[in-house]
Amino acid sequence: MTALDAPEILDYDDVLAKYDPVLGMEVHVELGTNTKMFCGCPTAFGAEPNTQVCPVCLGLPGALPVVNQAAVESAVRIGLALNCSITPWGRFARKNYFYPDQPKNYQISQYDEPIAHDGFLDVQLDDGTTWRVDIERAHMEEDTGKSLHVGGATGRIHGASHSLLDYNRAGVPLVEIVTKPITGAGERAPEVARAYVTALRDLLRALEVSDVRMDQGSLRCDANVSLMRKEATEFGTRTETKNVNSLKSVEVAVRYEMRRQGAVLEAGGEIVQETRHFQEADGTTSPGRRKETAEDYRYFPEPDLEPVAPDAEWVEELRATLPELPWLRRGRIQEQWGVSDEVMRDVVNAGALELILATVEAGAPADAARSWWVAYLSQQANTRGVELAELPITPAQVAEVVALVAARTLTNSNARKAVDGVLAGEGGVAAVVEARELATATDDGAVAQAVAEVVAANPDIVAKIKDGKTKAAGALVGQVMKATKGKADPARVNELVLEACAG
Structure with missing residues (x-):
């Protein structure tokens, strides 16, 4: 049986009765530097398409990259804030793949020598309990360009008549933060995912390394989800839901994917290792492309860049700049x-x-x-x-x-x-x-006149007040406030009402 033959989703409790969810969160952070990762092009959001490009970020022959020092500094500070070890010597690598918005047909990234590794982030769940999320790595890389699909109903490539490419974003500095497998969360797995991205966003904002605008793509979350049977010892096949762009959607996407995978497995199907797209409109995910493994990218050291070797003393100086958590x-x-x-x-x-x-x-x-x-x-x-x-x-x-x-x-x-x-x-x-003439009336005479008229018109309420039921004065105060168009001081009106009723 294939995944297409399976029921769409399974009841959440039925999923948890037979399976344990395993999560892996990959968060891409666009750094708030003035220029790109390997060239001097500006990074301002919203510029006219293809106006912030040069031979380097367009991947033209003979153009050579130069590392942005401010980006390295931000990456080190992120690693320190995540309780990571900072790599004393590391190389960039070429991650090879073809995609229209990747002009060089490879991405300069870090592979086996990330700038930071083996850290953790303690996050608070809704009931106040703390959950520790272990961090595998935080590595530097460059962002891709952006494909704009035109003519379809959803803005995606399916159904579009043609696509346009904007390379302004190509080369913008990124730090990708990858967790170790998150296990043992059970029914709270979607909540843990949301709490982690929330805490990470707050931390990055406090560090002032990014504006972390999920709506503009400066913080993008990929949620890896798999299910393993209760008696199993190995993780199940994972899917990667790409570019979820709100905190609530992170939780919704994880929950839906757990239910979808549960339905496939219960129907005897197999989970396909693939990327998936989150649909904001109905909270579902849809297939993207088959997911590659690291070997498919044919990583090799970037020959045009010197290794990054943060000095230990400099790292400690940066540690001293970390803000209060x-x-x-x-x-x-x-x-x-x-x-x-x-x-x-x-x-x-x-x-x-x-x-x-x-x-x-x-x-x-x-x-x-x-x-x-x-x-x-x-x-x-x-x-x-x-x-x-x-x-x-x-x-x-x-x-x-x-x-x-x-x-x-x-x-x-x-x-x-x-x-x-x-x-x-x-x-x-x-x-x-x-x-709007909103200022409170300061003329006691005008207010007193309104009080007198209201008191004269409501003898039954006045009688209650005289009998000691002073709370009844509220009805008269409301009428006076209406008569003065809300401009009288309610406390002063209350005083005048009580005085008038006593007289």
């Missing part, structure tokens, strides 16, 4: 704020931590800054379908709104209207407050 920093901040693990997870999951810290630095109390970013602004980001940091409002502007609320210049309701105005592009906070 993101999870340790989060723990310290959580203790300062005095919030629970659940609250801190909400902050991190919303992508709000740095925004909150910047808002606090701009003068806002931490609890107010946290409330704005995690609650109201997160809702606005979800509505717009953008990341929180992409909202057109700055931490300084949020701090300005918080200060106006604290000074009773804005009510909470009108503060949200002020933020809405900033998000709508109506100007800064002060301009929006003035244009």
Whole structure:
């Protein structure tokens, strides 16, 4: 029976009853250097196609590569942060294969002498437990170009009428981080995969070696998945799901592939060693190409480059530049704020931590800054379908709104209207407050008149208040706030309502 004869997927619990999942994560990180790995071409994202190329990155005859020192430095810092040993002497190699977006028909990479090897990364799962992921290697290489498939419905080559090639990305510095087999995770394997990529992204961002934008391809994850029967001693055949471009999708792709492979095996089929494409629309994977082995690439030492030999003293100097680990920093901040693990997870999951810290630095109390970013602004980001940091409002502007609320210049309701105005592009906070006439009314006479009218119109509620049921005043306060278009100070209104009812 072939894989095509098998049911599409198996129930997740049925998979776990008979099989143990084995994972291997390969993460490609585009380094944030100004120039490419082996030439002086710029690396800026989004330039017009084929405007950031030269004879070296196009692989033209006679063009010779030169190693980017800044890329080597970033690679060493990544290796150190992953608790790896740094190779004292290593060569680049040629990885030979033909693909249209690889102009030389080989990729300059590292094979048996990676810049860093044998490390680990401790990652935190959703319930707070820690899982250690062992790192096999981190090696330097150059990125490929990009194929743009035109005329199809999916943007993939299948169904396209023709393809275009953009070599701007060819030669951009990459570090590929490869884990050792991740075993023993059982039902939590998809969660472990997501937690690992999340922690790795946070670490790389803290190192400031990459912008780690998965949506732009500067962080790309390949998830290797295989199943082995409970009684087996050897790993099963693996598949490699390529270029999964979000943290949630990493988890979804691993879970789906476990269920798909389980269905194939239970139907008597065999798993094909292949690459697979993740479909964002429905969370499935589809076949790509048969997966090569290392021997197929015919590696041999790159003859045009000197070996990389990081000096031990220089390595230790770089070790001293490593920042506080993101999870340790989060723990310290959580203790300062005095919030629970659940609250801190909400902050991190919303992508709000740095925004909150910047808002606090701009003068806002931490609890107010946290409330704005995690609650109201997160809702606005979800509505717009953008990341929180992409909202057109700055931490300084949020701090300005918080200060106006604290000074009773804005009510909470009108503060949200002020933020809405900033998000709508109506100007800064002060301009929006003035244009929308949101400032709190300071004329007690006008507010008192509104209170008198509301009290006169609601004798039944006034009677309840006089009987000691002061909570009933909330209904009158709401009416006064409506009458003053939300511009009155609610606390002052409450005082005036109680005074009027007592009189």
